[in-house]
Each structure stands twice: as structure tokens, then as C-alpha cells.
Amino acid sequence: MGREDEIVKERLKKIEELRKQKINPYSHKFDLENEREHSDEIIKQYSSLKNEEISNKTEVVAGRIMFLRSFGKLAFAKVQDSKGIIQVVLQSEKTPEKCMELFNSFIDTGDIIGVKGNPMKTKTGEMSILVKELFILTKSILPLPDKVHGLTDEEERLRKRYLDMTVNPEVKKVFVTRAKILEVLRDFMKKNDFIEVETPLLQSVYGGAAAKPFKTHCEAYNSNLFLSIAPELYLKKALVGGFERVYEITKKFRNEGVDRQHNPEHMTIEWYQGYADYNDGMRLFEEMMKDIALALFGKTEIEYQGKKINLAKWRRLPLLDAIKEYLSIDISKVKDDKEAREIAKKHGIEKIDEITKINLPDELMKLFRDKIIEPTFLTDYPVEMCPLAKPSQRDPTKAEIFQPLVAGMELARAYSELNNPKLQEANFKGQEDEREKGNKEAMPTDMDFVTALEHGMPPACGVGVGIERLVMLFANQVSIREVIMFPFMKPVEILQKSKSESKKPEPKKGSKKK
Numbered sequence: 001m002g003r004e005d006e007i008v009k010e011r012l013k014k015i016e017e018l019r020k021q022k023i024n025p026y027s028h029k030f031d032l033e034n035e036r037e038h039s040d041e042i043i044k045q046y047s048s049l050k051n052e053e054i055s056n057k058t059e060v061v062a063g064r065i066m067f068l069r070s071f072g073k074l075a076f077a078k079v080q081d082s083k084g085i086i087q088v089v090l091q092s093e094k095t096p097e098k099c100m101e102l103f104n105s106f107i108d109t110g111d112i113i114g115v116k117g118n119p120m121k122t123k124t125g126e127m128s129i130l131v132k133e134l135f136i137l138t139k140s141i142l143p144l145p146d147k148v149h150g151l152t153d154e155e156e157r158l159r160k161r162y163l164d165m166t167v168n169p170e171v172k173k174v175f176v177t178r179a180k181i182l183e184v185l186r187d188f189m190k191k192n193d194f195i196e197v198e199t200p201l202l203q204s205v206y207g208g209a210a211a212k213p214f215k216t217h218c219e220a221y222n223s224n225l226f227l228s229i230a231p232e233l234y235l236k237k238a239l240v241g242g243f244e245r246v247y248e249i250t251k252k253f254r255n256e257g258v259d260r261q262h263n264p265e266h267m268t269i270e271w272y273q274g275y276a277d278y279n280d281g282m283r284l285f286e287e288m289m290k291d292i293a294l295a296l297f298g299k300t301e302i303e304y305q306g307k308k309i310n311l312a313k314w315r316r317l318p319l320l321d322a323i324k325e326y327l328s329i330d331i332s333k334v335k336d337d338k339e340a341r342e343i344a345k346k347h348g349i350e351k352i353d354e355i356t357k358i359n360l361p362d363e364l365m366k367l368f369r370d371k372i373i374e375p376t377f378l379t380d381y382p383v384e385m386c387p388l389a390k391p392s393q394r395d396p397t398k399a400e401i402f403q404p405l406v407a408g409m410e411l412a413r414a415y416s417e418l419n420n421p422k423l424q425e426a427n428f429k430g431q432e433d434e435r436e437k438g439n440k441e442a443m444p445t446d447m448d449f450v451t452a453l454e455h456g457m458p459p460a461c462g463v464g465v466g467i468e469r470l471v472m473l474f475a476n477q478v479s480i481r482e483v484i485m486f487p488f489m490k491p492v493e494i495l496q497k498s499k500s501e502s503k504k505p506e507p508k509k510g511s512k513k514k
Helices: 003-020 039-045 097-106 154-159 161-167 169-191 232-240 278-297 319-327 337-346 360-365 421-437 447-454 467-474 492-502
Strands: 059-070 074-081 084-091 112-121 127-138 215-218 223-227 245-253 265-274 301-304 307-310 315-318 376-382 398-406 412-416 460-466
Touching: 003 097, 039 059, 039 074, 039 084, 039 127, 059 084, 059 127, 074 097, 074 112, 084 097, 084 112, 097 127, 154 161, 161 169, 169 245, 169 265, 169 278, 169 467, 232 245, 232 265, 232 447, 232 460, 265 278, 265 467, 278 301, 278 398, 278 412, 278 460, 278 467, 301 467, 315 319, 319 360, 319 376, 337 360, 360 376, 421 447, 460 467
Parallel strands: 084 127, 315 376
Antiparallel strands: 059 074, 059 112, 074 084, 112 127, 215 223, 245 265, 265 460, 301 307, 376 398, 398 412, 412 460
């Protein structure tokens, strides 16, 4: 029997014994909850106590035991709640005997307890609670990860995020930051007169982005459906319906690769501003970024991976100029798909067969985007790259598109929205041609959207922002999986199979496989 098996067996025995003593090891509630304070408030409130001084007031705390030590007549435990950790102390002369017996006989690390007692400071000045009453709220069966080695395997840590957040307080802070960012975004939208709406996640025709969708089936109508890759077309229909400023915070599903910056399921905020163009969108995006920075840090300068970044200063750089600046290529003269593939091959781009003249600029941009650290708007993309964007009045070969990059991350994509129904229909036809050439991310035609445009949509700017990318930036994280509480993971059986195959010995040279 392994060490963990012994621990589990011992804890199951304790649960049986507690029940024999009419003590519920899984409490329905904590009756003293209305009196409960969080650890950080107690530490702050009683900070003026002197060492070894005990307050005559009583406080109630509840949380998980992260560490304990008992010397019989004296016991200590570190109790972690949602706001921090506080020590609880049990002394035989000052703590009721039944509490001492309960603690010494039944309490283990990982258990969730409630205590009532007097705030005090120890000899070393540590803020503590001298226990007068003890309540077992949840008896844990499995032990917490080893306090020295912890969760070192990244796969296990992300798969068991509940343990990751328990033993690594800094991980939980990331999700507090995420929640704060969502709060700021909603406040920012409200301040700028946007109305929050909802669009379908199940769609009969997917659209609004260049991405491969997840496909499912509706039994009720015996028809195929797709999980939303973007809410764009529906939000623009809301503009047709008379709304001037709308936004949605929603999930997107894209059946594509998983890496440091991509997860098949992710969250975005997407907004549409009527009677505006992409210049207005850039101004609004910049203000949004400053609002988030000020709310989190009280200043617009942040630090990401050791680099100081000022979110109040933005550069505007046309995409083709950026490609010329970083790769020394002038692709404005690329004639056809064949030449595009030659350029892609020269620069080590994979899946050459899927490269076309239209998607080449986007693929080239991926080669140098990590070098763009200071806040930069890449602008004015070739018009063929986005069938939903409005051509520029200055140069009809370019579309009024902007893409903000900070610290090498694409944070959003946005443009002046195309509202010419005939041109939109023609662009959809161009996308169908692209699909036939092998571009799997080209959009299908949505004639209902064309019909909506025929009724008239005001000029507008639309902006789609990746929530996870924002959290990565502001929480100083380099992987998208660190900012999704429960990220998409490889199925366990596939993971185990790949591990077992990697352990197989390599065949000796000269031997034949049978």
C-alpha cells in the first residue's frame, strides 16, 4: 500500500468515527457565517495588537487548512480563505478541551473548518485567532500536493486547476484580475453609451471571421449547425434594427491549433459603433486600454515580461509597410498565388498548398509580430483580406482595417464595416472561390446578412477584442492556458497513449521490425 493509500484509509476511518459521534463531516452550512470575517480584514483590523496580546473581541473565520502542527497541548494551523491566510492557535489552558480533542483526533491538512475565537499576536508577532470554538465543515479524503514539490507537472497542474488555485495563491490572483478586467470593460461600454446584447452560439451559417468552425447536429430540425466563430454578423444586424452602439461579451469556438496564444474555446468582447469609422475605433480602443491599466495599476505604464509599455502612446503602421520594415519584402507587386507560395516557402511558412495571394500578408505578419512590443496599430490591409471591411476612400486597394499589437500579441481586429450589399455579396463570392483553392478559413456566403444590408445599415466601426489576450498582458502571463480557469486539455487517454509510445525503446540499427 502506497503512502497516499494509507492517508486515504486513515481519513475514511476518521469520517466513520465522526459520524459515530454524531458530527457531520460534510456540514450543510456554517451557522456562524453572518459573523464571519475574511482573513485580510482581521489582520488589518487588529494590526495594532502587541506581541502576545489577546483581544477580548471575538471573530469568526472559515477556510481550508494548508498546514498544521500539533504538540498535544499546543496546536497551530494555517487557514486559507478567499482573501488570504491566517493562523489559528489552540492552547489547552485557553481553548476548550473538546476543541483540542476534535482538532488532535480528526483534523488534517486540506480539511475545511470554521473557528470562533479571540484575535491575538504570537511571540513572533504573527496575527492569529485563539480558538474558542471549532467546527468541521468538510473533511478531505485526498491529501493536498506535497508542500515542497507541489504541482510541478504542468499538464497535471492545469488539468487539476482546483488544486493549482488552492496551493498557488498567485494563480488565483490571475482570475481576480480577469474578473476585474471584465468589470472595467462593462463599465467602459456603459460610459460610452453601448448596450449589451446576446447573439446565437449555434448558427446555421457561421461567419464574421476567417476560421474553421466546430460542426454539430440539431436533432429537432435534422440539420447541421456550427458553433459561433464570431458574433459579428448578428451584431451588425442589430445596427440594421436601429441600435446605434451594441456590444457582446461572449464565447467563440474555433477548430484550430492549440498553442501559447490559442485555445479552441475563448472569450471576446465585440462592439459596433454606428456612424463611425476605424479611426473612431482606434481612439476608443486606446481609451479602453488606458481605463483597464488605470483600474488595475493606477497608471497607463505597465510591465510585461520585464518590458515597460506605455499604453497611452500608440504607433500607426500600414501592414504592407510593416512587412517591408520587418521582412524586407514588398508584396504589393505579388501577381498570383504561385508567386505568393514561392515567397511563403522562402520564409519557412508551413502548409504551402493553403497559401494564396490573399492570405499571404496575414501569414507573413505572424513571422514578425513578436517583435512589435510597443503599442502599435497595424492598419490598411489589402482589401481582399477581409470581405466584411470597407475599402479606403484614399486607396481602394486597401481596406480600413486596424489590428492592435502589444508585446507581440494581437489583441483585436477591427475595421470600418462594409455596408454596401452588392459589394458584400461579391466579396462572399470571392471567399467561395478562395475555399475552392484550399483556404479552409474562407467564409461561406450568408445571404440573410446580405438581405439585412439591403434594408440599410448605417456606416459603422466594429472591434473584436480577445479577452484572454488582454488578461495575458495585464496579468503578465505568456500562455493563454494560464488565464483560462479550466483550459481545453488533451483527453487523458490520448495523453497516456502518447506517453507510453514515447517510452518504447528505439529499434537497434540494422534490426528489422516484424
